[in-house]
Amino acid sequence: MDATTEALQDAGVDPRLDRDASNCSIARTLEVVGEKWTILILREVYYGSSRFSEFERVLGCPRNLLAARLRMLVEEGILATETYKEPGSRSRPKYVITPKGVDLVPAVMGLLQWGDRYRADPEGPAMLSRHRGCGAHVDAQIRCDRGHAVQPEDIESVPGPAFRLRSAE
Amino acid sequence: MDATTEALQDAGVDPRLDRDASNCSIARTLEVVGEKWTILILREVYYGSSRFSEFERVLGCPRNLLAARLRMLVEEGILATETYKEPGSRSRPKYVITPKGVDLVPAVMGLLQWGDRYRADPEGPAMLSRHRGCGAHVDAQIRCDRGHAVQPEDIESVPGPAFRLRSAE
DNA sequence: TTGCTGAGTATGGAAAAGTAAACTCAGATG
DNA sequence: CATCTGAGTTTACTTTTCCATACTCAGCAA
Numbered sequence: 001m002d003a004t005t006e007a008l009q010d011a012g013v014d015p016r017l018d019r020d021a022s023n024c025s026i027a028r029t030l031e032v033v034g035e036k037w038t039i040l041i042l043r044e045v046y047y048g049s050s051r052f053s054e055f056e057r058v059l060g061c062p063r064n065l066l067a068a069r070l071r072m073l074v075e076e077g078i079l080a081t082e083t084y085k086e087p088g089s090r091s092r093p094k095y096v097i098t099p100k101g102v103d104l105v106p107a108v109m110g111l112l113q114w115g116d117r118y119r120a121d122p123e124g125p126a127m128l129s130r131h132r133g134c135g136a137h138v139d140a141q142i143r144c145d146r147g148h149a150v151q152p153e154d155i156e157s158v159p160g161p162a163f164r165l166r167s168a169e
Numbered sequence: 170m171d172a173t174t175e176a177l178q179d180a181g182v183d184p185r186l187d188r189d190a191s192n193c194s195i196a197r198t199l200e201v202v203g204e205k206w207t208i209l210i211l212r213e214v215y216y217g218s219s220r221f222s223e224f225e226r227v228l229g230c231p232r233n234l235l236a237a238r239l240r241m242l243v244e245e246g247i248l249a250t251e252t253y254k255e256p257g258s259r260s261r262p263k264y265v266i267t268p269k270g271v272d273l274v275p276a277v278m279g280l281l282q283w284g285d286r287y288r289a290d291p292e293g294p295a296m297l298s299r300h301r302g303c304g305a306h307v308d309a310q311i312r313c314d315r316g317h318a319v320q321p322e323d324i325e326s327v328p329g330p331a332f333r334l335r336s337a338e
Numbered sequence: 339t340t341g342c343t344g345a346g347t348a349t350g351g352a353a354a355a356g357t358a359a360a361c362t363c364a365g366a367t368g
Numbered sequence: 369c370a371t372c373t374g375a376g377t378t379t380a381c382t383t384t385t386c387c388a389t390a391c392t393c394a395g396c397a398a
Contacts (some may be wrong), residue, residue, distance in 0.1 A: 002314050004294070006365090016216060016217055016218070016227070017218070017223055017226050017386085019227070019295070020295070021209075021213075021227045021228060021229075023290065023295045024209075024212070024280050024282050024284070024295055024296070025208060025210065025282070025283075025284025025288060025289055025294055025296075026277060026281050026282075026284060027214050027284075028284045028288035028289075029280040029281070029283050029284035029288065030208060030209070030280065030290075032255045032288070032367090033280075034205070034208075035313035035355095036203070036354090036355070037355095039195065039199060039203075039304055040190075040193075040195065040196060040199070042260065043193070043195050044190075046324075046326070048185055049185070049186070049328055050303075051375085052375065052376060053211070053374090053375060054186055056375095056376095057186050057187075058185070058186050058187075058188070058190050059190060060190075061356090062355075062356055062357065062358095063254060063375095063376075063377080063378095064355095064357095064377075064378075065354095065355070065356080066376095067377060067378090068375070071204045078263075079174075080181050084230070088183060088365090088366065089361090089364095089365075089366080089373090089374085089375090090364045090365045090366085090375090090377080091228045091364090091365095091375095092375060092392090093375095093376090100287060102321045102322070103283055103286060103287070104283055105281075105311065105321040105324070106275075106278075106279040106282070106283075106308075106309040106310060106311055107279025107280045107282075107283055107309070108195060108279070109196075109275075109279070109311055109324075110273075110275035110276025110277070110278070110279045110309060111195050111198040111199065111202075111276045112194050112198070113193050113194070113208060113275070113276075114194075114198050114272055114273055114275075114276055115193070115195060115196075115197045115198035116194045117195025117272060118269060118272070119194060119197035119200075119201070120194055120197075120331065121192065121330075121331035123331050124329055124330035124331050125194055125245065125329040125330070125331060126188070126189070126192045126193055126194070126328070126329055126331045126332050126333065127193070127326050127327065127328060127329050127332065128326070128327050128328075128329040129324050129325070129326055130313075130316070130324070130325045130326075130327060131313035131317060131319050131323060131324070131325070132319060132323045132324070132325040133323065134225065134313060134315055135316040136313040136315045136317075137313065137314045137325055138241035138311060138312070138313045138314075138319050139274060139275075139311070139314075140275040140276070140309050140311055141309070141310065141311075141312050142274065142275055142278055142307060142308070142309055142310075143299035143307070143308065143310050143312075144299075144303060144305040144306065144307045145305040145306045145308075146303055146305045148303060148305075149202060150300050151173075152271045152274040153271070154216075154277075154298070154300060154301045154302065155215075155274070155298050155299070155300070155301070155307055156298070156299045156301045157215070157216055157296050157297070157298055157299075158296065158297050158299060159295070159296060159297075160293055160296050160297040161290075161292045161293040161294070162289065162292050162293050162294060163295050163296065164295065169315075186355085190371095205385085205386075206386095220344085221344070221345050221346070222343095222344060222345075225345095230386095230387090231387050231388070231389095232346070232347085232388095233346085233347070233349095233387085233388095234346085234385090234386070234387080235346090235347080236345080236346055236347075244394070246370090255344095255374085257396065257397080258343075258344075258394095258395080258396065259343095259394065259395040259396065261344060261345065262345080289339090
């Protein structure tokens with residue numbers, strides 16, 4: 001424990017409990033993708049859907065919520081709209097993933113593999129993820145920048161540049 | 170496209186759109202950890218909190234929801250209860266992570282790193298994750314079983330053993 | 339025996355999600 | 369031109385979830 005931390009604790013302030021927990025990347029990510037349906041919409045985009053009617057058909061979610069979630073995802077830059085036109089129909093918007101949306105794949109893979117392990121049907125998962133080309137099973141894992149595989153218990157969380165204590169109440 | 174898939178499509182059935190999307194490991198994981206506060210409670214457990222009052226203090230979430238979420242996490246085997254006793258106080262329950270809970274770390278790391286990239290303060294993240302010992306920055310990445318780093322666009326999703334079509338409506 | 343503390347439980351109002359149905363409107367059809 | 373069509377939006381209503389706060393309860397202590 002360094003001198004600053006010790007001084008704080010002497011004053012009854014615990015950096016772990018008195019930090020500003022709203023200033024957290026997990027909380028902020030959940031502000032964007034933490035509502036019901038949002039992650040499932042992204043899953044369908046990853047699986048190849050792009051049209052309003054496709055999402056509605058496969059998810060069975062309320063149309064007003066689907067419209068609201070798509071609007072939010074586009075505003076956030078996770079999806080983008082393009083137009084498509086079926087012969088004999090007018091042109092309509094479709095939704096495609098952006099690089100910002102692609103960067104959510106590791107998080108979604110993490111949820112997927114936990115479900116595969118603990119909540120899948122007895123016979124196994126409904127979908128399998130393979131490495132295109134090599135064909136091997138794919139999963140999310142934790143690595144450090146030196147390329148070592150990291151066990152969760154070997155992750156050390158330390159205050160970063162934007163660490164803040166909660167303002168006085 | 171194989172013969173079966175082709176035959177299905179001739180019958181107007183699209184495996185992608187007409188599959189049973191509730192039979193999905195992502196959806197099932199979200200049934201457990203998709204409610205508000207649940208992931209944030211786990212975050213605090215990873216950071217070292219274990220007591221009801223600690224969660225309440227740092228999260229600022231309603232006590233009834235906190236109690237409900239903790240109960241759910243224990244029922245699901247993601248947390249377990251132990252007892253602790255402060256000198257001069259009666260013994261009380263505390264909450265500790267189980268191996269099943271540790272297996273959610275990759276998913277949470279995925280959310281964390283997306284937030285670090287797109288939603289952090291200008292000066293950087295509030296918390297940093299380091300590999301204990303080597304000290305290098307840690308993140309969630311996608312790998313195949315042969316150890317190759319996999320780009321999201323190189324993930325191929327194919328029907329697995331429990332793939333099901335939606336039952337006729 | 340009165341008060342204190344940590345860990346909940348209970349409750350009433352606010353917000354979000356779910357449901358169903360009506361509305362919009364560009365292009366196809368007649 | 370008038371009408372139809374259907375993806376997408378809006379609206380109105382019900383149900384569920386969330387939130388804030390007050391209350392309970394068991395053991396310790398003065």
